[in-house]
Amino acid sequence: MKRNRLPLMLMIVLTGVMLVTGCSPLPSASDPAGQTAESGSGYPAKQIEYVVPFAPGGGTDLVARAVAEYLSEEWGQPVVVVNKPGGGGAVAAQYVLKQSARDGYTVMANNVSSTTMMAAGMADPPVKLSDHLFVSRIVEDPIAFTVKADAPWKDFKEFSDWVKKHPEQLTWTSVGPAGTSAFGVAEWLKAIGVDFSKTRMITTKGASDSMPKVAGGHAVLAVHSVAEVYSMAKAGKVKILAVQAEKRSPYFPDVPTAEEQGIKGMSVKWWTGVSMPAGTPAHVVKKWDETIAKMVKDPAFLKKLNNIHVQSSYLNSADFTRFVKEETRSYTRLATETGIRK
DSSP states (O other): OHHHHHHHHHHHHHHHHHHHHHHSOOOOTTOGGGGHHHHOTTOOOSOEEEEESSOTTSHHHHHHHHHHHHHHHHHSSOEEEEEOOOGGGHHHHHHHHTSSOSSSSEEEEEESTTTHHHHHHOSSOSSOGGGEEEEEEEEEEOEEEEEETTOSOSSHHHHHHHHHHOGGGOEEEESSTTSHHHHHHHHHHHHHTOOGGGSEEEEOSSHHHHHHHHHTTSSSBEEEEHHHHHHHHHTTSEEEEEEESSSOOTTOTTSOBTGGGTOOSOOOOEEEEEEEETTOOHHHHHHHHHHHHHHTTOHHHHHHHHHTTOEEEEEOHHHHHHHHHHHHHHHHHHHHHHTOOO
16 A cells, blocks of 8 residues: 555656646737737836936936837836936946946937947947947037127127137037037138147036036036037027038028038937847847837927927938948048047
């Protein structure tokens, strides 16, 4: 009898396991829960941290907040903007791309300074393009050359002539030596034949820090996107001498372009989009890219962009990646020629 007890006990245990398993069947091919890991049907399942590399109030920050509001409503999960300024965008880029999980819950609101210009301006940047997975470009905006309201120059040509004679008196603001402002200034000085190294950069945390410095006379020049200079220009605290674009800005139709004032060969522009750490699952990237493509067609979202004085310029992930590589090559040449690249 004792020899028969062991097989009997094993049969009882196996029967119990089968009953339990029967109550919780494995996901079938048609079961959404079984597809979560691959298709991302369960993403996002919690709060997303949307990291901005610059101080609150700048162009990247304002666009990011409009994006976060749309995505929060669309996905039913909070997308929270977190500002991490410093290092010309490097602090935030390292946090998102190197220190955070590759799961789509820590995402970066990138811009030209924290990507192509960082790669072009530094021989050994703290964050490389290969660390980024470029999701979507959202906005592109021309840059504006801005001085304090009572500055003596009536236009960009007159200002450029003054700089030719007094390059050592030119001070300009930037988040760092490889920021949008630095490249904008370097390209302009190259166009007018002035040695970039004779001028002086004043480091700031972004446009919201830079613009008051120029308005108060603590720096001569600020070069930021049209959106970033809009409020202070409309308030009469600064004046825009030129917009760098093929045509005039619809927000400042009376301000001539640099080329209209005889200064040619300039192409630096500002943009912002989304990056994730390289290696982020494809379904997460697809979710963001498809939602952003939908977002930039939404009238309510476009109205918000208009309210912060920018215009949509969407690129999908593949096109955005190609754009970044091409722009980096162009900016690397400029950085090498002007001495920005260190």
